[in-house]
Amino acid sequence: MNPLVVDTGPAIASLSLSVIVPVHNERHLVEASLRRVLALDHPTIAALQIIVVDDASADGSAEILDRLAAADRRIVLRRHEQRRGKGAAIRTGLACASGDVTVVHDADLEYNPADIPALLRPFIEEGADAVYGSRYLAAPYRRAMMFRHATMNRVLTGINNVLTDLDLSDVETCYKAIRTPLLQSIPIRSDDFRFEIEITMKLAKRKAQVFEVPIRYLPRSYREGKKIRGMDGLLALAAFAHFAAVDDLYHDDEFGSHILHQLERTRRFNVWLGDTLRPFVGDRVLEIGAGIGNLTSQFIPRDTYCASDVNPVYLAYLRSYAAGKPYLQVRKIDAEQPADFAPVAGVFDTVIMVNVLEHVSEQDALANVRSALAPGGRAIVLVPQHPELYSSLDEALGHKVRYTRQTLSQALSRAGLVEETMFDFNRASVPGWWFNGKILKRTTFSRVQLKAFDLAVPLLRHVDRLLPYTGQSLITVARKP
Numbered sequence: 001m002n003p004l005v006v007d008t009g010p011a012i013a014s015l016s017l018s019v020i021v022p023v024h025n026e027r028h029l030v031e032a033s034l035r036r037v038l039a040l041d042h043p044t045i046a047a048l049q050i051i052v053v054d055d056a057s058a059d060g061s062a063e064i065l066d067r068l069a070a071a072d073r074r075i076v077l078r079r080h081e082q083r084r085g086k087g088a089a090i091r092t093g094l095a096c097a098s099g100d101v102t103v104v105h106d107a108d109l110e111y112n113p114a115d116i117p118a119l120l121r122p123f124i125e126e127g128a129d130a131v132y133g134s135r136y137l138a139a140p141y142r143r144a145m146m147f148r149h150a151t152m153n154r155v156l157t158g159i160n161n162v163l164t165d166l167d168l169s170d171v172e173t174c175y176k177a178i179r180t181p182l183l184q185s186i187p188i189r190s191d192d193f194r195f196e197i198e199i200t201m202k203l204a205k206r207k208a209q210v211f212e213v214p215i216r217y218l219p220r221s222y223r224e225g226k227k228i229r230g231m232d233g234l235l236a237l238a239a240f241a242h243f244a245a246v247d248d249l250y251h252d253d254e255f256g257s258h259i260l261h262q263l264e265r266t267r268r269f270n271v272w273l274g275d276t277l278r279p280f281v282g283d284r285v286l287e288i289g290a291g292i293g294n295l296t297s298q299f300i301p302r303d304t305y306c307a308s309d310v311n312p313v314y315l316a317y318l319r320s321y322a323a324g325k326p327y328l329q330v331r332k333i334d335a336e337q338p339a340d341f342a343p344v345a346g347v348f349d350t351v352i353m354v355n356v357l358e359h360v361s362e363q364d365a366l367a368n369v370r371s372a373l374a375p376g377g378r379a380i381v382l383v384p385q386h387p388e389l390y391s392s393l394d395e396a397l398g399h400k401v402r403y404t405r406q407t408l409s410q411a412l413s414r415a416g417l418v419e420e421t422m423f424d425f426n427r428a429s430v431p432g433w434w435f436n437g438k439i440l441k442r443t444t445f446s447r448v449q450l451k452a453f454d455l456a457v458p459l460l461r462h463v464d465r466l467l468p469y470t471g472q473s474l475i476t477v478a479r480k481p
Contacts, residue, residue, distance in 0.1 A: 014046040015120055018099035018180060019113075022089035023065065024055040026107040031064050033107050038072060042117040044124060051096050053089035054079045087195035091188045094180075103177040111174055115215040119177040122211040127323030129182055129208035129316070132168065133175030133215035146219060152233045159237070160197065163244050164204035168212065172196050172236075175215055182208065185313045187248050190239065193232045197239040202249055207292060209320040247447060250313070266450055268457035269426075273354070273382075274298035276425060280380050280477050282349035286372055288335050289356040292317050299352075301327050306344070308333035335365040346374050354382040355473075357411075358399045366415030373480040379417055382425065383408060385474045389430070391437025396444065408474055417478035424471030428460040429453065433472060 019037055023030055037050055052075055054065055062079070069077040076096050080088065090104060101123055103116060115133060122128035157171040176199065183199075186206070190198045203210060274295055283303040290296050290307035291314050299305065307318050308331045315332055322328040333340040335356055351369045369379050384394070384402045394402065401407075405422060412419050432449060436442045453460075464471075 013124065014044050015101050015123060016047040016049070016099040017045050017116070017120070018049045018051060018093075018097035018102040019105050019116070020090055020093035020097065020102060021050060021052045021105050021107055022055055022086045022093070023052060023057060023061055023107040024083060024089075025057050025059040025061060027057070027060040027064055029109050030061055030107045031068065033105070033109055033113075034068055034075070036109075036113045037105060037116075038074065040113055040116060044117045044120040047099065048074055049076065049097070049099050050074055051076045051078065051093040053093045055085070055089045056080050056083040085190075085192035087188060087190035087192055087198070090195055094184055094188070097180050097184065099180055101177050102180045102183050104174055106174045110218050112216045112218070115175065115213075116177075118213045118215070119175060122213065123177070123179070126211065127209060127320040128179075128211045129320050130176065130178040130203050131211045131213060132170060133173050133177075134168075134170040134212045135173060135215060135217040136169045137212060137214035149219070156197070156233065156236050156240075159240055160200055163240060164201055166200070166204050166210055168200070168210070170212070171200050173215075176200075178203070178208075179316060181312060181316060182206070185251055187251055189248065192235065194235055194239040197236050198243050201240070201243040205247065205249055207317065207321075209323070266454040266457075268454045270294040271298070272457055272461045273425070276475065277352065277354075277380055277382075280350070280378060281352070282378065284348045284374075285350045285352060286333075286344065286348045287352045288333060288369070289353065290314070290318060293321055295352065295354065296321075296328070300325065303327065304347075305329070306331055306348070310334050335360045335368060338364075338368055338371070341368045341371050345371050348372050349374055349377045350380065351377070352380045354380075355384070357381055357383050358394075358401055358403070360400075362401075362411045363414060366411060366417065370415055370417055370480055375480060377480050378420070379412075379478045379480070380475070381408075381412075381478070382473050382475045385424070385471055386430070389433055389437070389472075391433070392441045392443050393433065393437035393445075403474055405474065408476055412476065412478045416481070418481055420477045420479050422474060422476040424473070425464075425475050426472040427464050427467040427469060428456075429472045430469060 021034065034050065034052070040048060052065055052069065054062055054077065065077055069075040078092050078096065080092065094102065101120060103119060105111060105113060119131045119133055122131045153170065153172045157168055160171040161167055186199065186202050188195060188198065278299070281299055285299060285302055285304065286306045286308065287296055288308055290309050293307060296305065296307045305327055306329045309315050309318065310332060315330060318330045322330050335353070351372050353369060357365055373379065384399060385404065387402045387404065390402050409419055409422065432453065436445070
């Protein structure tokens with residue numbers, strides 16, 4: 001039995017669902033709309049939660065919502081004292097969401113809740129992170145829409161696809177179903193219809209696995225109460241410019257996800273690192289601290305590759321990424337916990353641990369790495385070098401220590417690992433780290449600096465060895481006897 005096939009996420013036949021329903025002055029339609037949602041009864045839905053956010057309705061909608069909420073405990077009712085917009089209502093509702101997946105449903109009757117179970121299938125069958133209901137994909141039938149409205153949507157979708165490299169057919173659809181932990185980890189700044197652009201661009205930047213399914217759509221006219229206007233199209237164009245330029249992708253968390261993501265976006269640097277480590281990587285690999293798979297994607301396929309992390313946001317991404325890759329397994333592994341390593345003792349010929357050891361107890365972590373290796377297996381370890389460079393940047397990243405060759409060699413020896421080679425890596429970034437951390441006392445990285453550095457990597461990787469000082473990082477390859 002393969003000991004790795006235990007934590008890819010259980011086979012799921014159904015999901016709990018949270019439905020966020022923003023409401024503003026919809027007394028003629030809201031009850032019928034909510035009753036359609038309440039009537040959902042499908043094998044894919046294990047439990048149903050409906051979060052209604054009354055965005056300061058003044059037409060009698062509030063009384064209807066009070067009555068419905070009192071009659072059915074599946075309805076959670078929240079209110080805004082002043083009108084704040086659709087995006088703000090979604091943000092309020094999201095704070096209450098407890099389902100595996102969250103979907104937005106407008107209070108009018110333009111969208112049919114009977115289509116929601118179809119949105120859940122890619123989560124169950126394909127490991128999706130987000131599923132959009134498209135009004136333009138082939139369906140048994142669809143009602144003809146207002147031409148100008150549809151044309152504007154196609155223009156916005158085209159711009160979105162150029163900027164995100166996603167091939168969507170309907171970026172402005174209301175029916176966006178997203179894994180709840182993922183959606184809750186993303187800061188939502190838009191208070192109005194710009195939410196549609198913001199969440200799509202942020203999902204793309206987070207490398208989410210996005211699917212589309214066809215849905216039905218019954219458009220209403222402006223006379224009937226349609227709220228989106230031409231000005232919202234212009235605001236959407238401004239939103240594209242803003243969210244393309246700004247990386248605001250993670251709420252602050254204990255893992256420093258927002259800082260780590262900035263480093264992970266240096267694509268050329270990650271390729272350089274992958275090329276440096278590749279000669280030492282075997283066929284049965286455990287990667288500790290895989291993040292969003294920047295190295296994983298370079299080293300697969302292998303006979304066996306296990307990507308691990310402790311950050312639940314990263315684990316959810318890795319599990320989605322692993323769909324359709326039978327050689328790639330995903331586990332939650334804490335480098336300091338022997339129990340996490342017990343099921344995989346002696347399994348691997350390679351353990352990769354990049355920028356992890358400085359965060360944890362080195363004695364426990366290296367002992368656990370040794371336990372996961374088969375006799376003769378290799379541990380590839382990258383750590384920050386130069387104790388004198390320790391600064392505000394290290395504190396923000398949660399670094400406990402920066403290493404020297406001597407201290408790293410001693411740590412390996414204490415863990416019973418035999419050092420094969422140790423070498424410097426990335427001398428080029430030492431001045432920048434010193435200036436930002438020691439002089440400017442920064443706790444994060446300038447996007448401009450990171451971009452400039454990443455653009456220069458093709459040159460720097462060829463001259464790095466010629467620089468007259470040691471590297472920002474140390475890489476060691478050590479063997480289990």
